[in-house]
Amino acid sequence: MIEATEKGVCPPPHEFSTDTGLRRFCFKLRRNRAAVAGGIMLLIYLAAALLAPLLVQGDASAPNLMMALETPSPKDPLGTDELGRSILGRIIYGARVSLLIAVGVVAVGLFIGVPLGLVSGYFGGKIDFAIQRATDAMLAFPGFLLALALVSVLGVGIKNTMISIGISMVPQYIRLVRACVLTVRSEVYVEAARAAGTRDGMILWRHILPNVMVPITVQTSLSMGTAILFAAGLGFLGIGVQPPTPEWGTMLGSARNYLFHAPHVATFPGLAILLAVLSFNLLGDGLRDALDPRFKI
Amino acid sequence: MFNFIIKRLLAMIPVLIGISLLLFFMLRMLPGDPAQVLAGQMASVEEIETIRRQLGLDRPIYEQYLLYLSRLAHLDLGRSARTQNPVIEEVWARLPNTMLLAVAAISMACLFGIPAGVISAMRPYTWVDYLVTMASLFGISMPVFWLGIMLVVVFSVILKWLPAGGTGSWQHVILPSVTLASFVVAFIARMTRSTMLETLNQDYTTTARSKGLKENVVVVKHALKNALIPIVTVVGLQFGLLLGGAVLTETVFAWPGLGRLVVDSILARDYPVIQGTILIFGLLYILVNLAVDILYAVIDPRIRYD
Numbered sequence: 001m002i003e004a005t006e007k008g009v010c011p012p013p014h015e016f017s018t019d020t021g022l023r024r025f026c027f028k029l030r031r032n033r034a035a036v037a038g039g040i041m042l043l044i045y046l047a048a049a050l051l052a053p054l055l056v057q058g059d060a061s062a063p064n065l066m067m068a069l070e071t072p073s074p075k076d077p078l079g080t081d082e083l084g085r086s087i088l089g090r091i092i093y094g095a096r097v098s099l100l101i102a103v104g105v106v107a108v109g110l111f112i113g114v115p116l117g118l119v120s121g122y123f124g125g126k127i128d129f130a131i132q133r134a135t136d137a138m139l140a141f142p143g144f145l146l147a148l149a150l151v152s153v154l155g156v157g158i159k160n161t162m163i164s165i166g167i168s169m170v171p172q173y174i175r176l177v178r179a180c181v182l183t184v185r186s187e188v189y190v191e192a193a194r195a196a197g198t199r200d201g202m203i204l205w206r207h208i209l210p211n212v213m214v215p216i217t218v219q220t221s222l223s224m225g226t227a228i229l230f231a232a233g234l235g236f237l238g239i240g241v242q243p244p245t246p247e248w249g250t251m252l253g254s255a256r257n258y259l260f261h262a263p264h265v266a267t268f269p270g271l272a273i274l275l276a277v278l279s280f281n282l283l284g285d286g287l288r289d290a291l292d293p294r295f296k297i
Numbered sequence: 298m299f300n301f302i303i304k305r306l307l308a309m310i311p312v313l314i315g316i317s318l319l320l321f322f323m324l325r326m327l328p329g330d331p332a333q334v335l336a337g338q339m340a341s342v343e344e345i346e347t348i349r350r351q352l353g354l355d356r357p358i359y360e361q362y363l364l365y366l367s368r369l370a371h372l373d374l375g376r377s378a379r380t381q382n383p384v385i386e387e388v389w390a391r392l393p394n395t396m397l398l399a400v401a402a403i404s405m406a407c408l409f410g411i412p413a414g415v416i417s418a419m420r421p422y423t424w425v426d427y428l429v430t431m432a433s434l435f436g437i438s439m440p441v442f443w444l445g446i447m448l449v450v451v452f453s454v455i456l457k458w459l460p461a462g463g464t465g466s467w468q469h470v471i472l473p474s475v476t477l478a479s480f481v482v483a484f485i486a487r488m489t490r491s492t493m494l495e496t497l498n499q500d501y502t503t504t505a506r507s508k509g510l511k512e513n514v515v516v517v518k519h520a521l522k523n524a525l526i527p528i529v530t531v532v533g534l535q536f537g538l539l540l541g542g543a544v545l546t547e548t549v550f551a552w553p554g555l556g557r558l559v560v561d562s563i564l565a566r567d568y569p570v571i572q573g574t575i576l577i578f579g580l581l582y583i584l585v586n587l588a589v590d591i592l593y594a595v596i597d598p599r600i601r602y603d
Contacts, residue, residue: 137315140579144541145559149319149575152563153326229440233545236442237560252443256549259461263450270443278438285434 028290035286041279049095056089061244069262078268081251082258087265090246091272097247098228098276101162105227106220108166113173114216118204120174121181128178135171143168147230151239161240165230169223176219180212218287225280232273248273298594305587316579320572321365327568330354334568337378348375374576375569379562384573387558392577394464395554398546399539401470402477403532410482411528414489415521418497429486436483441542445476445549462551473550477542481535488531492524499523525596533589537582 029035048055067084070076078087120131138146150164184190185208193203232249234240241247243254248269255266324331332349333340340348349355353364368374374384417429452472453461460469496502497520505519506512544556551557555574562570 133311133315136312137319140312140316140583141319141575142537142541142578142582144538144544145575145578148541148544148559148563149323149571152568152571153323225438229438232440233442236440236545237548237563239560239563249440249442252440252446256446259446259450260454263454266443266446266450270440270446273440273443274435274438277440278434281434281438 025290029286032286032289034282035290038279038282038286041275042283045095045099045276045279048092049099052092052096056086056092058089060085060089060093060246069258069265071262071264079262079264081265082254082262087251087268090251091248091269093246094248094251094269094272095276097158097241097245098231098273101158101165101231101241101247102224102227102280104159104162105166105169105231106223108163109169109173109223110216110220112167113170114177114209114212116170117174117177118181118208118212121178122185122200122204122208131174132178135174138168138171141168143226144230144233147234148239151234156239156242158241158245161231161234165227165234168230169227172223173216173219176215177212180215181208184208184211214291218284218291221280221284221287225277225284228273228280229277298591301594302587302591305590309583309587312583313580316576317366317369318362320576321362324568324572325358334566335375335378337567340378351375369576374573377562377570378567379565379570384569387570388555388573388577391553391555391558394552395540395543395547395556397470398473398477398543398552398554399536401474402481402539403536405474405478406481406485406535407532409478410485411489411521413482413486414528415493415516417486417490418493419516421494426490429490433483433486436480437487439479441476441480442545442549444479445472445546448472448476449549462549464553469550473546473552476549477539477546480542481532481539484531484535484538485528489524489528492527493520496520496523526593529589529592529596533586536585540578540582 052060062085064080064084067076067080068082070080070084072079076086076088078091081087081090116131120128141149146168147164150167151160154160154164190203190207193207198206228248231240231247232252235247235249235251236253238250238253241250243250251269252266252273255262255269258265324334327334330345332345332352332354335352336345336348351368353361356364372385374388376383377387380387413429413432417426420426449461449472452459459472460466461472463469497516499520501523502515502520505515510519540556543554544560546552547554547556548560555577559571559574559578562568562574
């Protein structure tokens with residue numbers, strides 16, 4: 001997994017709070033062709049997800065056994081699966097599921113990870129120690145395995161897939177936010193706010209959080225790609241999103257049984273995953289480069 | 298050095314306690330009676346009672362945890378609900394297969410990733426560099442199980458050169474390890490490129506060049522040698538990704554390793570095996586990171602752990 005932290009994405013505080021800073025950032029991002037390509041691809045996925053009922057005629061999950069395992073044709077440009085359903089239709093509807101999971105996963109990660117990271121970095125001491133040791137224990141498991149362990153407890157389905165992968169991403173958010181808070185904590189404006197008698201909660205919300213938003217944005221873009229990859233992995237293993245819901249990984253899981261007769265069934269859902277993850281990674285890399293050109297990898 | 302290893306081993310203790318707590322509460326989070334869950338759906342009343350007594354479920358929760366720890370210390374991970382074999386035996390039988398795959402994949406990834414990164418850094422912003430950069434980005438974004446399936450389609454279904462799955466000969470190892478190596482190679486190439494770009498611009502590299510050394514010697518002996526530490530770190534960190542990837546790769550290729558064991562156990566709700574396998578995965582990951590720390594001292598004599 002790509003992490004924003006490993007490339008030291010924390011910008012100096014206030015770098016992007018001015019208009020010129022923001023404009024420079026947008027200019028740099030626009031000049032990065034790979035990032036623009038990633039952004040455009042993501043917009044296409046988003047449009048497909050939103051307009052799915054208009055783009056696909058009929059029910060994408062309704063079987064039609066007379067048409068099973070057809071090769072690509074003008075009627076079904078990507079062919080049909082083992083139950084005679086249009087693969088293109090299911091990929092388009094699958095974009096809804098995968099993007100929804102990506103958003104849900106990141107929401108879980110942000111919702112739990114950001115407050116813990118803020119508290120850990122700002123207050124320090126025993127709270128910090130406790131949160132960091134818990135983070136260490138979670139990081140002792142590779143992300144996908146942690147998600148796998150959580151799914152084994154929570155059970156299958158879209159909601160549990162989101163929660164499991166989301167929780168597995170929490171430690172990264174904690175680490176990232178904490179590292180950024182530590183650099184911001186001793187800034188003059190924080191000292192000033194404290195001297196003026198502002199409550200800790202308000203300092204965190206009004207002064208510290210806005211300054212950690214930039215690295216969080218980069219991490220979020222990269223995490224969304226990973227979330228799609230993890231969700232597809234769980235779906236492929238049969239412990240993620242369950243059929244007949246169209247999910248790219250689940251589609252690949254069932255296509256595995258027909259590799260010898262109809263390899264096209266497994267080809268296209270995989271391409272859909274690859275391009276979606278690639279788009280998020282291109283955009284995330286572009287964001288990071290625009291924020292700090294020293295860390296161009 | 299010896300002291301350092303002891304210190305690092307001691308530092309592992311809190312993490313190990315964390316892992317054990319996580320796994321202990323994982324079972325308690327499940328709805329229903331933990332003894333019933335561990336014994337499986339087919340278990341008799343006596344079997345459930347035996348497990349209840351073993352776990353001390355009638356005692357306070359902290360005693361249950363201590364009991365769990367003492368069983369872990371005796372390598373007693375319980376019995377599989379499906380096969381009734383001790384979990385440690387099931388894990389032990391499959392561990393060598395997963396290690397074989399992991400070692401083959403890591404070696405392959407280093408063999409291709411490091412030269413690709415070096416070449417890329419030697420000619421920055423040329424077509425070779427862009428090719429390597431794009432290829433690594435594709436590698437990172439590629440669903441490993443899909444790559445596995447595509448390799449099976451090409452090399453087993455169409456060309457009929459290699460077996461589609463199973464074990465038994467060296468041919469069986471090729472496709473799974475190539476699949477597993479694919480995304481690790483991308484990370485290694487990216488890291489090698491960026492650190493080599495730095496070391497190639499250092500004063501000692503300029504000195505080496507001005508002494509009239511051949512470019513190959515400058516790159517390998519001066520620049521690469523100094524770039525090795527971050528590369529080794531990445532290799533160590535990727536080992537975790539590799540274990541996650543192993544779960545998917547082993548499923549694609551019907552490879553009898555730990556990854557497949559954990560998936561089969563999740564599907565069968567065989568919790569003792571799930572717990573045991575995940576524990577072993579965690580341990581492996583920690584040990585590899587320890588090995589990486591020790592390797593630093595071997596690679597870079599400036600690092601002393603006294």
